[in-house]
Amino acid sequence: xxxxxxxxxxxxxxxxxxxxxFISIFSTTSAFFLRFNGDIPNEFYKGLLLCAFSMAILxxxxxxxxxxxxxPWRFFGLYEGRxxxxxxxxxxxxxxxxxxxxxDVFNPFPRSVIIIDSALCYILISGLRISKxxxxxxxxxxxxxxxxxGATNKALHVLKGMKEGYINYYAVxxxxxxxxxxxxxxxxxxxEDKSQISKDIKKHSVKTAIIALKLNQTELNSLHxxxxxxxxxxxxxxxxxxxxxxxxxxxxxLLARKPKDLDKEVVRNFIKDKVVLVTGxxxxxxxxxxxxxxxxxxxxxxxxDHSEFNLYQINEATNSDIRxxxxxxxxxxxxxxxxxxxxxxxxxxxxxxxYKHVPMCEFNPKMAVVNNIIGTKNVIDLSVEYxxxxxxxxxxxxxxxxxxxxxxxxxxxxxxxxxxxEISKAEIVAVRFGNVLGSSGSVIPKFKKQIKEDKNLxxxxxxxVRYFMLVSEACQLVLQAASIxxxxxxxxxxxxxxxxxxxxxxxMISLAGKEGELSVEFVGLRPGEKLYEELLIDESDKRTRYExxxxxxxxxxxxxxxxxxxxxxxxSDDIVRNLKAIVPEFNHKD
Numbered sequence: 001x002x003x004x005x006x007x008x009x010x011x012x013x014x015x016x017x018x019x020x021x022f023i024s025i026f027s028t029t030s031a032f033f034l035r036f037n038g039d040i041p042n043e044f045y046k047g048l049l050l051c052a053f054s055m056a057i058l059x060x061x062x063x064x065x066x067x068x069x070x071x072p073w074r075f076f077g078l079y080e081g082r083x084x085x086x087x088x089x090x091x092x093x094x095x096x097x098x099x100x101x102x103x104d105v106f107n108p109f110p111r112s113v114i115i116i117d118s119a120l121c122y123i124l125i126s127g128l129r130i131s132k133x134x135x136x137x138x139x140x141x142x143x144x145x146x147x148x149x150g151a152t153n154k155a156l157h158v159l160k161g162m163k164e165g166y167i168n169y170y171a172v173x174x175x176x177x178x179x180x181x182x183x184x185x186x187x188x189x190x191x192e193d194k195s196q197i198s199k200d201i202k203k204h205s206v207k208t209a210i211i212a213l214k215l216n217q218t219e220l221n222s223l224h225x226x227x228x229x230x231x232x233x234x235x236x237x238x239x240x241x242x243x244x245x246x247x248x249x250x251x252x253x254l255l256a257r258k259p260k261d262l263d264k265e266v267v268r269n270f271i272k273d274k275v276v277l278v279t280g281x282x283x284x285x286x287x288x289x290x291x292x293x294x295x296x297x298x299x300x301x302x303x304x305d306h307s308e309f310n311l312y313q314i315n316e317a318t319n320s321d322i323r324x325x326x327x328x329x330x331x332x333x334x335x336x337x338x339x340x341x342x343x344x345x346x347x348x349x350x351x352x353x354x355y356k357h358v359p360m361c362e363f364n365p366k367m368a369v370v371n372n373i374i375g376t377k378n379v380i381d382l383s384v385e386y387x388x389x390x391x392x393x394x395x396x397x398x399x400x401x402x403x404x405x406x407x408x409x410x411x412x413x414x415x416x417x418x419x420x421x422e423i424s425k426a427e428i429v430a431v432r433f434g435n436v437l438g439s440s441g442s443v444i445p446k447f448k449k450q451i452k453e454d455k456n457l458x459x460x461x462x463x464x465v466r467y468f469m470l471v472s473e474a475c476q477l478v479l480q481a482a483s484i485x486x487x488x489x490x491x492x493x494x495x496x497x498x499x500x501x502x503x504x505x506x507x508m509i510s511l512a513g514k515e516g517e518l519s520v521e522f523v524g525l526r527p528g529e530k531l532y533e534e535l536l537i538d539e540s541d542k543r544t545r546y547e548x549x550x551x552x553x554x555x556x557x558x559x560x561x562x563x564x565x566x567x568x569x570x571x572s573d574d575i576v577r578n579l580k581a582i583v584p585e586f587n588h589k590d
Contacts, residue, residue: 013069023124024056031117035110047109058094062087083125092118145206148174151181151191154238155212158212159187172204194265198230221254233513251508252437255468259548262476271481272297277346279331280353282310284439285394288475289350290314294321301582302344304387306330331375341386343473351379352394361406362527365575372409380417384424393417393430397533401585404528407584408579418488431478434467434495447505451512456521457505465532467495481549490554
């Protein structure tokens with residue numbers, strides 16, 4: 001019985017057909033009664049029956065042509081009302097044609113009834129459809145109150161969704177800081193100045209704000225902090241790009257830099273119809289590079305990773321694309337890696353495979369050297385041997401005046417890669433950047449896990465700071481930098497301002513609505529950890545045509561000497577001393 005009552009498209013179609021026919025017959029009958037003041041002469045009953053029958057068929061036919069029967073209750077609006085009006089006009093004129101062709105069949109017939117009937121039927125059929133919209137509007141007051149920020153098209157979508165019942169809030173006001181918007185109307189609301197927010201949320205006990213406005217990172221942070229200071233608990237964002245979804249504001253929204261110089265066309269021209277090999281394909285950076293290479297039209301994508309699970313995940317994330325070639329290979333084994341180069345002859349190699357977790361590399365310095373340096377050496381040497389057109393080494397801000405084993409190994413990788421250009425037809429470049437939001441082993445997933453488990457958030461030091469960027473934007477800038485490279489460049493991405501990790505932890509507690517429940521605990525710096533990363537960009541760095549991409553200088557290094565030093569490094573029992581021999585600026589902190 002319950003299943004029978006569940007709404008379906010077919011049931012809705014039958015419902016509207018039945019009531020439209022009923023309303024049409026009722027309106028025709030009523031029109032006759034109105035025309036004759038409630039006393040219809042007997043000789044006009046024949047015309048009434050013929051008219052009621054004909055008009056019902058014509059109206060249903062033209063409503064069907066206008067696809068009115070495909071429109072659910074909640075989506076009925078002015079556009080649908082106009083289509084119903086047009087359907088009635090067409091039905092009326094069609095009936096008039098039939099009447100004039102067959103007047104002897106209809107007569108006697110009062111022609112004024114046609115207009116009365118059409119007007120009455122239009123009002124009733126439209127009224128039927130708008131009735132449920134009105135019910136939704138009246139019920140909205142039972143939902144939670146909210147404020148909408150931004151007098152924009154997004155705000156119109158939000159307010160319409162509230163009226164139609166699929167957004168479970170009701171708005172108490174629309175606010176905007178732009179003077180030209182204040183005093184205008186947005187749906188049924190007069191747009192108020194943003195300064196009115198604090199007064200109105202107290203008046204209506206509002207705890208939720210929906211941002212329907214495009215803001216940069218600084219503006220969004222400022223607005224979020226302002227709303228929280230007024231007592232707003234839930235700050236949400238409405239995005240048309242994400243399918244008209246209203247979602248909670250995230251720490252990624254507040255930290256994302258959103259570079260303005262992302263150039264998709266340049267990346268597309270660089271990647272399209274090329275065979276691309278990505279090492280570390282299942283990692284945070286590698287997996288995003290893989291997704292973008294497929295999006296930008298790579299002819300074949302060779303995914304190399306030593307983790308079976310990571311390789312499985314990236315294949316699933318790319319819907320097992322027919323262009324995917326999955327290779328479960330550890331890059332430290334040159335012979336296995338060479339088989340891949342020999343078989344696929346890549347045009348572009350993106351080397352993202354590396355151990356990047358600072359404490360783990362401190363605990364296992366030998367493996368950090370083998371994986372990061374020997375792995376990179378194998379990738380570079382094979383790229384030179386097989387004449388790969390372009391090679392991109394993913395580097396890190398920790399390679400700048402390193403204080404830990406991981407950073408020092410990545411600096412050695414930079415030196416080897418960039419100085420290999422002298423003996424290669426390949427254009428080999430390195431791209432250096434900071435933390436990407438949400439990467440495995442990074443602080444944000446750790447904080448999210450601690451919040452979920454109702455644990456205090458652990459931060460190593462009150463003053464520790466880091467750079468952050470969205471992984472998708474960082475990866476596009478990597479490919480963008482590679483597209484303009486000539487070989488030998490060390491590119492640096494502008495990561496913006498560093499973020500204080502203690503402040504980030506507090507903001508995440510606030511976003512989770514757990515202020516007063518959770519706190520921040522300081523646990524001390526880990527082995528090899530810096531309080532702050534070195535400034536990525538300095539005055540000597542050259543600008544490229546993109547404001548987010550710089551070229552910095554990298555020291556020339558004798559490749560034969562470097563090869564000899566790497567051999568000694570791998571055999572050494574004193575990894576730190578041998579790394580310092582290659583990277584004199586390495587200031588190891590235990």
